[in-house]
Amino acid sequence: MTWLAWRQQRLQILISIGLVLLTTAALVYLRFDAASLLPNQAAVRERYQGLVFNMPLFLLALPVLLGMFAGAPLFAREIEQGTLVFGLTQSISRTRWWATKLAVAGLPVAVAVTALGLVGSWALEPVNFLLSSRMSTPLFEIQGTTIGAYTVLAFAIGATAGLLVRSTLAGMAITLVTYLGVLVVVADVLRPHYQAPLYVAERFRPGPLNLPSDAWLVGHGYLDAAGNEISVSRINCQGDIATCFADQGVVQRFSQFHPGDRFWPFQLAESGLVLLLVGGLLALGAWALRRRLS
Amino acid sequence: MTEGSAALDAAGLGKRYRRGWGLRDCTFQLPPGRVTALIGPNGAGKSTLMRLASGLIRPTSGTIRVLGQKPGRKGTHRKLAFLAQDKPLYRSFTVQEMLRAGAELNPGWDHDYAARLVAEADVPTNARIGTLSGGQRTRVALAMALGRRPALLLLDEPLADLDPLARKEVMQTLMAEVADMGMTVVLSSHVIADLEDVCDHLLLLAGGRVRLAGDIEDLLGEHRLMIGSRDLELPPHTVVEARTTERQATVLVRTTERVDANGWEEHKPTLEELALAHLRSARKEVAA
Numbered sequence: 001m002t003w004l005a006w007r008q009q010r011l012q013i014l015i016s017i018g019l020v021l022l023t024t025a026a027l028v029y030l031r032f033d034a035a036s037l038l039p040n041q042a043a044v045r046e047r048y049q050g051l052v053f054n055m056p057l058f059l060l061a062l063p064v065l066l067g068m069f070a071g072a073p074l075f076a077r078e079i080e081q082g083t084l085v086f087g088l089t090q091s092i093s094r095t096r097w098w099a100t101k102l103a104v105a106g107l108p109v110a111v112a113v114t115a116l117g118l119v120g121s122w123a124l125e126p127v128n129f130l131l132s133s134r135m136s137t138p139l140f141e142i143q144g145t146t147i148g149a150y151t152v153l154a155f156a157i158g159a160t161a162g163l164l165v166r167s168t169l170a171g172m173a174i175t176l177v178t179y180l181g182v183l184v185v186v187a188d189v190l191r192p193h194y195q196a197p198l199y200v201a202e203r204f205r206p207g208p209l210n211l212p213s214d215a216w217l218v219g220h221g222y223l224d225a226a227g228n229e230i231s232v233s234r235i236n237c238q239g240d241i242a243t244c245f246a247d248q249g250v251v252q253r254f255s256q257f258h259p260g261d262r263f264w265p266f267q268l269a270e271s272g273l274v275l276l277l278v279g280g281l282l283a284l285g286a287w288a289l290r291r292r293l294s
Numbered sequence: 295m296t297e298g299s300a301a302l303d304a305a306g307l308g309k310r311y312r313r314g315w316g317l318r319d320c321t322f323q324l325p326p327g328r329v330t331a332l333i334g335p336n337g338a339g340k341s342t343l344m345r346l347a348s349g350l351i352r353p354t355s356g357t358i359r360v361l362g363q364k365p366g367r368k369g370t371h372r373k374l375a376f377l378a379q380d381k382p383l384y385r386s387f388t389v390q391e392m393l394r395a396g397a398e399l400n401p402g403w404d405h406d407y408a409a410r411l412v413a414e415a416d417v418p419t420n421a422r423i424g425t426l427s428g429g430q431r432t433r434v435a436l437a438m439a440l441g442r443r444p445a446l447l448l449l450d451e452p453l454a455d456l457d458p459l460a461r462k463e464v465m466q467t468l469m470a471e472v473a474d475m476g477m478t479v480v481l482s483s484h485v486i487a488d489l490e491d492v493c494d495h496l497l498l499l500a501g502g503r504v505r506l507a508g509d510i511e512d513l514l515g516e517h518r519l520m521i522g523s524r525d526l527e528l529p530p531h532t533v534v535e536a537r538t539t540e541r542q543a544t545v546l547v548r549t550t551e552r553v554d555a556n557g558w559e560e561h562k563p564t565l566e567e568l569a570l571a572h573l574r575s576a577r578k579e580v581a582a
Contacts, residue, residue: 001398
């Protein structure tokens with residue numbers, strides 16, 4: 001069955017892995033080239049500013065592209081072409097047929113993208129100063145272990161959606177929409193709470209917050225003399241901001257943030273969370289396989 | 295027939311789809327070693343019955359036993375082979391790769407036998423499935439089914455969309471193998487003429503129900519086809535169906551004896567006449 005699954009999916013698998021390897025190679029080149037320019041940050045900025053701005057978007061799209069093209073057709077195409085009937089009327093159990101197809105099509109790509117993520121974290125070190133905190137979207141999702149986990153997620157969404165709706169095209173559309181939904185919810189709602197953020201209050205002064213450059217700011221505001229949070233309006237201020245804010249009762253400002261050294265614990269937490277979701281999707285697929293298929 | 299000796303045994307078998315019952319309250323046994331014609335109009339439940347037997351779908355009610363066993367989720371019964379109507383094969387595979395897939399999926403795969411069947415069909419083994427003609431494709435699909443060395447072979451409309459020459463070739467191959475292996479075969483078709491020469495057992499479905507089942511010779515012997523003037527009185531027997539044209543009446547009655555009614559001409563019906571009369575009468579019943 002392994003040979004059969006490989007023979008059916010080999011084109012997608014090879015194209016996917018080729019794409020991932022090319023991207024990895026480009027990142028390794030970036031690392032060595034940027035490192036050779038340092039400590040001249042201006043030179044690095046000049047050469048890589050544009051690339052570093054666009055690359056995260058490409059890397060953010062990579063898992064969902066792989067999921068759409070490797071996951072969604074996995075079962076849906078067999079249903080559309082009728083070959084499902086051939087596969088399920090041989091001397092092999094339904095579950096083994098399903099699991100082998102998932103493993104053969106999914107595992108190589110998952111391993112390759114995870115390697116890409118780990119290499120990526122290392123390769124981006126010399127250009128990190130050009131980027132915002134690597135704990136915020138999209139930089140968090142495109143490196144470390146999360147990019148691999150998100151690839152597995154997109155793949156599982158695609159495969160299960162294809163099984164449920166029996167159409168490759170609809171499966172792809174569902175993959176895209178669901179993946180983006182999960183991405184937004186996890187980044188905006190869940191990620192700030194993996195650990196309680198650090199809290200710093202200081203006497204109010206205008207100007208940027210005094211935080212470490214790799215910190216991820218998740219909240220900030222103003223306090224009055226009693227230490228209560230107050231909302232202030234900048235619109236009616238004329239002249240000196242400090243005076244204007246002081247007139248509105250501002251005494252202190254505070255910020256809540258995650259320091260940069262929480263990157264790896266957060267990576268593992270988010271990867272675990274995403275893999276839990278994958279488990280749920282596979283359970284749904286296994287249910288559909290037994291109850292609904294043909 | 296003793297318990298468990300039937301190749302296919304259905305008891306109160308029913309399958310309900312969202313649009314309604316595909317098969318309802320079917321009870322029958324197919325004896326081993328016979329070639330059964332599964333006849334019925336489109337939508338009669340022929341494919342549903344085969345899908346139930348091969349374990350692709352599960353019954354809503356009742357049971358079906360394949361060679362004594364209920365189909366499960368562990369794959370189709372080792373001794374059953376099912377060839378679906380659209381002859382599903384992997385289009386991008388070569389014939390050789392298709393045969394390898396058969397070996398991968400079936401522990402009891404007889405590679406030499408399957409390869410021989412393909413060679414006899416003059417299908418080049420390095421040709422892609424997608425490039426084969428309808429006849430070649432059917433021959434390869436048949437080889438895929440026979441390579442499992444089944445004791446029970448289910449063929450769903452195997453001759454549909456084949457040209458007359460290919461129909462003949464496929465049927466010849468099939469019957470040669472049946473004679474060699476002593477298989478039980480179920481052939482479905484809505485073209486009765488395709489089945490008349492090769493089948494010795496009948497299962498007639500209409501509207502999801504069994505209308506007639508049994509040995510074809512016995513069934514033909516139990517019916518008389520009466521032709522006479524339309525003014526004649528109907529014979530005093532169980533009338534399956536009576537049809538009249540402007541002058542003449544054709545009546546199928548169920549009886550084992552000669553009717554010998556005055557003025558009627560009496561024939562033994564053909565399989566086609568028998569099946570069509572029962573199907574038309576079933577349709578009238580549904581309409582009434």
